[in-house]
Amino acid sequence: MAEPARALASGHVPGLPGLGAWTVHTDVFDGPLDLLLHLVKRDGIDLKHLPIARVCDAYLDFLERLRQVDLNVASEYLVMAATLCHLKSLDLLPRKPTAIAETEEEEEDPRERFARRLEEYDLLRRRAEALDRQPMIGRDTFVRAQGLPNAAEVLDPTVDAFGLLEIYHAILIRADEPDAVVRFGESGPDFATCARFVLDALGGPGGTEELGMILGRWQRRIERVLTFLAVLEMARLGWIGLDQRAHLGPVTVVAKVASDVDLSQLTTWVEKRDAPPPEDDA
Amino acid sequence: MSDTIAPDLEEVPQWVAPTGDDLVGAIEAMLFASGDPLPLSTLVDALAGPSEEDVRAALERLRSACRVPGRGLRLEEVATGWQLRTDVRFAPAVLRLRGERPTRLSRSALEVLALVAYEQPVTRTQIEEVRGVRSGPVLKGLLDRGLVRVCGRREEPGRPLEYGTTDLFLETFGLPGLRALPALAERDELD
Secondary structure (H helix, E strand, O other): OOOHHHHHHOOOOOOOOOOOOOOOOOOOOOOHHHOOOOOOOOOOOHHHHHHHHHHHHHHHHHHHHHHHOOOOOOOHHHHHHHHHHHHHHHHHHHOOOOHHHHHOOOOOHHHHHHHHHHHHHHHHHHHHHHHOHHHHHHOOOOOOOOOOOOOOOOOOOHOOHHHHHHHHHHHHHOOOOOOOOOOOOOOOOHHHHHHHHHHEEEEEOOOOOOOOOOHHOOOOOOHHHHHHHHHHHHHHHHOOEEEEEOOOOOOOEEEOOOOOOOOOOHHHHHHHHHHHOOOOOO | OOOOOOHHHHOOOOOOOHHHHHHHHHHHHHHHHHHHEHHHHHHHHHOOOOOHHHHHHHHHHHHHHOOOOOOOOOEEOOEEEEEEEEOOOOOOOOOHOOOOOOOOOOHHHHHHHHEEEEOOOEOHHHHHHHHHOHHHHHHHHHHHOHHHHEEEEEOOOOEEEEEEEEEHHHHHHHOOOOOHHHOOOHHHHHH
């Protein structure tokens, strides 16, 4: 983008003759003040004693050259041109009668105001350059990266609730059986079977599989719901890790235990939940 | 597992606070393990023994030890504490390792950032007046990157938002505080 723009600005466009109307957005100058500052610096003009007429001519000359190569000039550049012409006219016209001048004495000369504005912008530019010379993280200096978690580490914090909710909707709700049939008296697989199914799919410590893939292998919703719950419960117990690299991205399940792990801990939880509360708790 | 950087020292009765060379080494180890900037107070608390002056002196020793030729790390004091950072000279090596291109801010982003940093709090209108161009998208980009934050509303018609820089800004540019912003030599910096 920058190269063709520069080629156009220079008026030489090899191999592209007579293409008619160009619409080129030039990033070379960052606004009219930037262009003005460039011209002032180029001509070695002292900002403290700004010759308005000379600056105005240089500016209009530059805009004219941009026009000749058919560069679209943004409106703010034209506003600046008008401002400069107005300021130049103040230089050429005689001073106003003293009676009026007295009342206007408190008001700042627009030429001084303009010169100060340019100085202010110049100061900002130099400050920006000074800031750019500071050693910057990611460019000049680096800090210790938080190492990529390996499969054995706890990965749970890297998955967000929205990621799980997304999967819940995509796999469990929306992608339900095409012919939704209400079934009575039919119980789904038990919790342990679903947990074992997940662990088998992972195939031992370090094994990974995408959560959506695991759930997708079940035909029925109840099976997927139970498997989803089993995944959450096993993550809570630290048997598996959940990893999500991008917000709303796919969630990967990582096994941390062997696939033939004793599931009694898991099923106890389910039984405990279903059983009436123990009496000593009451 | 504890969320704090300092271990639960009461459960480690055999802890003997390091002194001398060991204090410098311990601090280096802690800084490396942390990665993030560590405030002096955090170091003092975790070491449980050496005074604040001792720790500060050890930090200064570590800082000069890092300046020895042949070392790739520097110890810097930034807004939020002390941090080990790679030497500027070896940035290309780190970038090659990571296979990354250096993070760069565009010239307009630098201008807006400089204005906010030096003149804060500022409003968007102020920024646009000085720069002479619309600056909303650039400002939003800086907000998204966490370098600039909304720090209030100005009591004037419209109650416009006021912007200032964040700790992340100071960290990113290796500054201990806003006073450490590079000063310009010219006289007009004064007014």
